Amino acid sequence: MATPDRISYWNKTKSLMFVMLGLWVFFGYVIHMFVEQLNTIVIFGFPLGFYMAAQGSLIAFVVMLFWFARRQNAIDEEHGVNEE
Amino acid sequence: MANTTATTAGGGDFTSNLGRIYGIYTGGFIAFIILMAVLSAMGVENVVIGYLFMGFTIVIYAVIGILSRTMHVGEYYVAGRRVPALYNGMATGADWMSAASFIGMAGSLYLLGYDGLGFVLGWTGGYVLVAILVAPYLRKFGAYTVPDFLSARYGGNLARFIGVIVLFSCSFTYVVAQIFGTGLISARFLGIDFNVAVYVGLAGILVCSMLGGMRAVTWTQVAQYIVLIIAYLIPAIWMSTVKTGVPIPQLMQGQALANITALETAQGIAVHHITPFVHGGYDAKNYFLLILCLMVGTASLPHVLMRYFTTPSVREARVSVAWSLLFIFILYFTAPAYAAFAKWTMLDLVASGLTPENIAEKAGWMMRWAAADNTLVQICGKAATDTAAIVAACAEKGVTALSFADINLNADMIVLATPEMAGMPYVISGLVAAGGLAAALSTADGLLLAIANALSHDIYYKMIDQNAPTSRRLIVSRILLVMVAVLAAYVASTKPSDILSMVSWAFSLAAGGLFPALVLGVWWKRANSTGAVAGMIAGFGITLFYLIMTQYGADFDKATPNMELWWGVKNISSATFGLPVGFAVMIIVSLLTKAPSRDMQDFIEEIRVPRGKQLMEEKIA
Numbered sequence: 254m255a256t257p258d259r260i261s262y263w264n265k266t267k268s269l270m271f272v273m274l275g276l277w278v279f280f281g282y283v284i285h286m287f288v289e290q291l292n293t294i295v296i297f298g299f300p301l302g303f304y305m306a307a308q309g310s311l312i313a314f315v316v317m318l319f320w321f322a323r324r325q326n327a328i329d330e331e332h333g334v335n336e337e
Numbered sequence: 338m339a340n341t342t343a344t345t346a347g348g349g350d351f352t353s354n355l356g357r358i359y360g361i362y363t364g365g366f367i368a369f370i371i372l373m374a375v376l377s378a379m380g381v382e383n384v385v386i387g388y389l390f391m392g393f394t395i396v397i398y399a400v401i402g403i404l405s406r407t408m409h410v411g412e413y414y415v416a417g418r419r420v421p422a423l424y425n426g427m428a429t430g431a432d433w434m435s436a437a438s439f440i441g442m443a444g445s446l447y448l449l450g451y452d453g454l455g456f457v458l459g460w461t462g463g464y465v466l467v468a469i470l471v472a473p474y475l476r477k478f479g480a481y482t483v484p485d486f487l488s489a490r491y492g493g494n495l496a497r498f499i500g501v502i503v504l505f506s507c508s509f510t511y512v513v514a515q516i517f518g519t520g521l522i523s524a525r526f527l528g529i530d531f532n533v534a535v536y537v538g539l540a541g542i543l544v545c546s547m548l549g550g551m552r553a554v555t556w557t558q559v560a561q562y563i564v565l566i567i568a569y570l571i572p573a574i575w576m577s578t579v580k581t582g583v584p585i586p587q588l589m590q591g592q593a594l595a596n597i598t599a600l601e602t603a604q605g606i607a608v609h610h611i612t613p614f615v616h617g618g619y620d621a622k623n624y625f626l627l628i629l630c631l632m633v634g635t636a637s638l639p640h641v642l643m644r645y646f647t648t649p650s651v652r653e654a655r656v657s658v659a660w661s662l663l664f665i666f667i668l669y670f671t672a673p674a675y676a677a678f679a680k681w682t683m684l685d686l687v688a689s690g691l692t693p694e695n696i697a698e699k700a701g702w703m704m705r706w707a708a709a710d711n712t713l714v715q716i717c718g719k720a721a722t723d724t725a726a727i728v729a730a731c732a733e734k735g736v737t738a739l740s741f742a743d744i745n746l747n748a749d750m751i752v753l754a755t756p757e758m759a760g761m762p763y764v765i766s767g768l769v770a771a772g773g774l775a776a777a778l779s780t781a782d783g784l785l786l787a788i789a790n791a792l793s794h795d796i797y798y799k800m801i802d803q804n805a806p807t808s809r810r811l812i813v814s815r816i817l818l819v820m821v822a823v824l825a826a827y828v829a830s831t832k833p834s835d836i837l838s839m840v841s842w843a844f845s846l847a848a849g850g851l852f853p854a855l856v857l858g859v860w861w862k863r864a865n866s867t868g869a870v871a872g873m874i875a876g877f878g879i880t881l882f883y884l885i886m887t888q889y890g891a892d893f894d895k896a897t898p899n900m901e902l903w904w905g906v907k908n909i910s911s912a913t914f915g916l917p918v919g920f921a922v923m924i925i926v927s928l929l930t931k932a933p934s935r936d937m938q939d940f941i942e943e944i945r946v947p948r949g950k951q952l953m954e955e956k957i958a
Contacts, residue, residue, distance in 0.1 A: 263945060273469045281462040281632065282625060288451070288613045298591030303611050306454035307673040308587065311461050315666050318468055318659035325473075326652055334946040336650045 262332040269328065273321055280310040280317075355424055362397075363563050369393060370567075374764045383763045387526040390767035391774055394564055395541045398557045398778065405549035405556055410807050413550030413814070414481040414790060416647040420555055425653075426660025428558035429644045431565065433460075433665055435511070435780035436518025437840040438672075439565060439773050444751035445837055446676035450610035452619035453676070456837070457669050459628040459844075461662060463635025468658035471636050472645040474859040474944050476654040479951030480646060482787070483639040483851065484795045489953060490858040491866040492937070494800050499873045501791045503850030504639045506881070507843040508784045509825060511640075514839035515781035516542070516829040519774060521749060525709045526770040532830045538777070539826040546782040547815050550790075554782045555647060561775040566667060568772020573671050576678035576759050590674035593681045600684040604741055610680060618907065626910040627841070633916060634844025637851040640780075640787035651947035679755050684741060686758075691739040693717070693731040697724040702757035706750055715745040749836055785825075789818035834888075841909035842884055849880030849915025853923045861927075862941050868927025876919020884911045 284291075288302030296304070329335035351358070377386055411417050420428065438460065446453035480486045484500035519538025524531040545557045577586035580593065597610045614621045635641065644661075648654045686700060696716065697704055703714045703721050711720035716739065719730035736743055746754075753773060756765040793814035798805055805813075833839065853872050857864040887908040890899035906913050933941075943952060 259942065259946070266945070270469045273465060277462060277465045281458060281465075281628060285458070285625075286621075292611065292613075296591070297588070298593075298595035300594070300611050302613065303451055303454075303594065304591075306451065306458055307590070308670045310458055311666050311670050314461050314465055315659070315663050317465060318662055319656075321468055322652075322655040322659050325655060329652070329947055334948040336652060336947050 258332055259334075262328065262334055265328050265332075266325065269321070269324055273317060276313070276317055280313040284310065352419060352421065355421070359559060359563065362560060363567075366564060366567065370764065370768060373767060374762065377762060377764045383766075384526075384528055386763055386767045387770060390771040391523075391526065394771045394775060395544070395778075397560060398541070398775075399544040401557045401560055402545040402547075402549055402553040405553035407549050407552055408808060408811060410810070412552045413811055414646075414794065415643075416550075416552040416555045418647055419649050420647040422648060422653040422657035423660050424559055425555070425644060425648050425657045426662075427562045427664050428555045429641065429657070429661035430664035430668075431558040431562035431775070431779035432554075432644055432783040433641060433661070433780070434562075434565065434668055434776050435840065436515050436521075436773065436777040437836050438668060439569065439776035440518055440521070440749055440752050441835070441837040441840070442669075443672045443675040443679070443755075444746075444748035446673050447680050447746075447751050448748050449616040449619065450608075451613045452616040452624055454673065455619065455624045455627045456631065457672060459631025460635065461665060461669055462628070463632035464658055464662040464665075466632060466636035467641070467645075468655055470856050470860065472642060472658055473651045473654050473947070475642060475855075476645050476648060477651050477944050477947060477951060479953040481794050481953075482790050483642055483855075484791055485799075485953060486858070487854060487869070488795075488799070489940070490937075491854070491869040493866065495870055496854070496866060496873070497795055497799065499870060499877075500851065500854075501795050503846065503873065503877050504791050505788055506877075507634075507638065507846040507850070508640060508788045509821070510839055510846065511638075511843035512781050512784040512788070512821075512825045513828045513833065514836045514843070515777045515784065516826050517832065517839070518749075518777040518836055519781070520829060521710075522753065522770050522773050522777070525706065525750075525753065526767070528709075531710065531832075535826050535830045538774075539822055541774070542778050542781045542785065543819065543822055545778065546786050547818055550811070550814070551643075551647060551786060554786055557782065558779045561779040562664065564775040565772040565779075566664075568768045568775070569668050569671060569675070572756050572759070572761065572765055572769060573675045573678065575761055575765065576682065576755070577674070579759065580678060580681065586674040586678060587670055590677050593674070593677040596681050597677060597684060600681070600688060604684065604687065606741060610677070620905075622905070623907050623910065626906060626913045630845050630848055630910045630912040630916075631841065633848040633852050633912065634846075637847040637855060638844065639791070639847070639851075640783040643787055643790075644783070675752065675755070679751060679758060682755075682759050683744075683746075687739065687741045687744070692737065693728045693739065694724065696721075696727060696739060700758070702754055703744075705757075706754055713747045713750045717743055718745070747835075785818050785822055788821050789814045792817045792821075838909055842911065845880050845884065845910065845912035845915065846877065848912035849919055850877030852876075852916065853919040857920075857923060857927075859941070859944060861924075862938050863927055863932055864923065865927045865930055865933045867930045868923045868925075871926040872919045872923025875922040876915040878915075879918045880911045880915030883914055884908050887911075 284305050291302030292300035294301040407413050442456055475486050478486055484497045487500040488497035520531050520535035523534035523537050546554050573586040574584045577589045578584045581589040583589050601609050608615050645654045648657050707714040707721040714721045716727050717730040717734050717736055721727050797813050798810050854869045886900035
C-alpha cells in the first residue's frame with residue numbers, strides 16, 4: 254500500500270492542502286484585521302477594507318477552488334492515481 | 338425491478354439533455370414573469386398575483402418531484418451518482434442558500450453594515466475547507482450518509498449513533514428556520530395566519546422530497562436555484578438602475594456607500610454603515626469567531642456534504658465544490674449591494690421629511706407589513722399599523738419629526754419589503770416571494786432528506802434490521818420524513834428565534850460535533866475509535882451546553898436570567914468552545930489508546946487516492 258509513489262503523492266497533496274489553507278487564512282481573516290487601515294483607500298466609492306469583505310475575498314475563494322481542482326487533478330495524473 | 342422507474346428522469350437521455358431542459362425552463366419562467374406583469378397592469382389584484390407566483394412555482398417543483406419518483410436505493414440516497422459537476426454545483430447552491438441567505442442576510446447587512454459581512458465571508462470561505470479537507474475523500478469512500486463514513490472509519494455503531502445525534506440536532510435546528518421562513522412569506526403574500534402558513538409551507542416541501550429522495554431533490558433544487566437567483570438579482574438591478582442609471586448593483590454599490598455615509602452625516606447618525614466592529618455587539622472578536630464557526634460548520638453540515646456523494650467521480654466532486662461556490666457567490670456578492678441600495682432608499686425617505694402624520698402616505702408598505710405581524714415594523718417603539726397608532730406612539734415619546742432611528746425594521750422582512758420600499762411594481766414583490774420560497778424549500782428538502790436518510794439508513798437499516806428489504810427501507814424513510822417535517826413545523830410555529838440565529842446555531846452544532854472526527858479521520862491515521870467518540874461527545878456537548886445555557890438557562894425559562902457569556906462570546910459562535918475541545922479530546926484520547934489496526938490504516942490509504950473502486954458497495958435490492 255505505502256509504496257514510494259503513494260508517499261510522494263500524499264506529500265504533494267498535503268503541500269497543496271497547506272497552500273490552500275494558508276490562502277484561506279489570509280483572505281478569510283488576516284486581510285480583514287487591517288480593515289480600518291484599508292478603509293482609508295477609497296476606490297469607486299468603496300472603502301477598500303469594506304470591499305474586501307463584501308466582494309474581494311469572495312472572488313479569491315472562487316478562483317482558489319477552480320485552481321485547486323485543476324492542480325489536484327494534475328497531481329493525480331502525475332502519479333497515476335486518477336480515475337480511469 | 339429496481340430500474341424500471343428510473344427512466345423518466347435521471348436516465349441517460351435526461352442527463353445528456355440537461356442544458357436544453359433547464360434552458361427551456363428558464364425561458365418559461367421569464368415568460369411567466371412577463372405574463373404576471375401584463376396581468377398586473379391589466380388590473381388583476383395583488384393577492385392574486387402573489388398566489389399565482391407561489392402556486393405556479395410549487396406546481397413545477399411538485400411535477401419534477403413526481404417525475405423523479407424512485408424505488409431504487411442508489412437513486413433514492415445518492416441520485417444514482419451521475420449528477421454532473423456543474424448541475425450538482427447549482428443544486429448545492431440552492432441546497433445551501435436558505436431562507437437565511439435569501440431573506441435574512443441582506444436584512445442583517447442593512448442593520449449591521451460592515452459587521453454583517455461576517456455572514457457573507459463565513460458562508461463562502463467554508464467551501465475551501467469542504468474541497469481540500471473533506472468532500473473528495475467522502476466521495477471516494479462512497480458513503481450514503483455522513484454517519485456511514487464515521488461508522489466505517491471508527492469501526493462500529495457507537496460512532497455512527499453519535500454522528501446521527503449530531504446530524505439530527507443541527508439539521509433539525511436548521512430546518513425549523515426554513516419552515517419559519519416559508520411561514521413568514523406565506524403569511525405576508527397569501528394573507529393567511531402565520532400558524533397555518535407554516536403547515537402550508539410544509540406541504541410544499543414534502544411534495545418535492547418524499548417520492549424521489551435525493552434524485553427528486555437534486556433536480557428540483559436546480560430548478561429552484563434558477564428561480565431564486567433571478568428573483569434576487571432583478572430587484573437589486575432595478576434599484577441600481579433607478580438610483581444610479583447603471584444596472585450593475587455590485588459595482589454601483591460604491592456610489593451607494595458614499596451616499597449612505599453622506600446622508601448619515603447629514604442626519605447626525607454617529608455609527609456609520611461602513612465602520613467596522615461597532616454594530617449589534619459585533620466587536621472584532623465576535624466578528625472573527627463568527628466567521629470561523631460558519632466556515633467550519635460549512636465543512637461539517639451533513640446536508641451539504643451529502644450533495645458531493647452524488648457526483649460520478651472524485652474529480653467531479655472537487656470541480657463541483659468550485660461550481661457550488663461560484664453559484665453561491667453570485668447571490669452573496671449581490672447581498673451587500675442589495676442592503677446598501679435599500680439603506681440608501683430609506684435614508685432618502687427620512688431625508689424627505691417624515692412625520693408621524695405623513696408616513697402612512699409616504700410609506701404605506703410599512704403599515705401592510707406591520708399588519709401581517711406586529712413585530713416587523715415598529716415606529717417610536719410601537720407596531721406601526723396605522724397613522725393613529727404611529728401618532729399616539731410618537732406623541733408619547735415627544736417625537737414630531739421621524740429620524741432614521743425611530744423606524745425599526747425587522748431583519749427578516751427587509752428583502753421581501755424592498756420592492757415596495759423602492760416603489761417597484763407588485764409583480765417584483767411576487768417574484769421575490771417566489772424566490773424566498775424557493776430558497777427555503779430547497780434547503781428544507783435537503784435537510785429533511787439528510788435527517789430521514791440518517792434515521793432510515795443508519796438507525797433502521799444498519800443498526801436495527803440489517804435484513805430489511807429495500808422497499809421497506811424506503812417506505813420507512815418516507816414515513817420518518819413526514820414525521821420529522823411535522824415536528825419541525827410545530828416547533829417553527831412557536832417562533833423560537835429569528836432565522837439567522839437559528840441557522841447559525843446549526844452551524845456551530847455541526848462544527849463542534851463533526852468537524853474534528855471528519856477531518857482527522859482522513860488526515861490523521863492515528864485517530865482511533867475511542868478518540869473519535871470521546872471527541873464528538875465533548876465537542877458537541879460543550880457547544881450544546883453553551884448554546885442552551887446562554888439562550889434559555891438551566892431552567893428553560895427565557896424570562897429568568899441565563900448563564901453569563903464566556904469572555905463575551907455570542908452564542909451564535911458556540912463552536913468557539915466546542916471546536917478546540919473536540920480536537921483536543923480526540924487527539925489526546927487517541928494517543929492514550931491503541932493505534933488503529935493495519936486494515937484500518939490501509940482503508941485510510943485507499944480513501945486518500947481517487948483511483949480504485951469505492952469502498953462502500955451497496956447490495957442492490
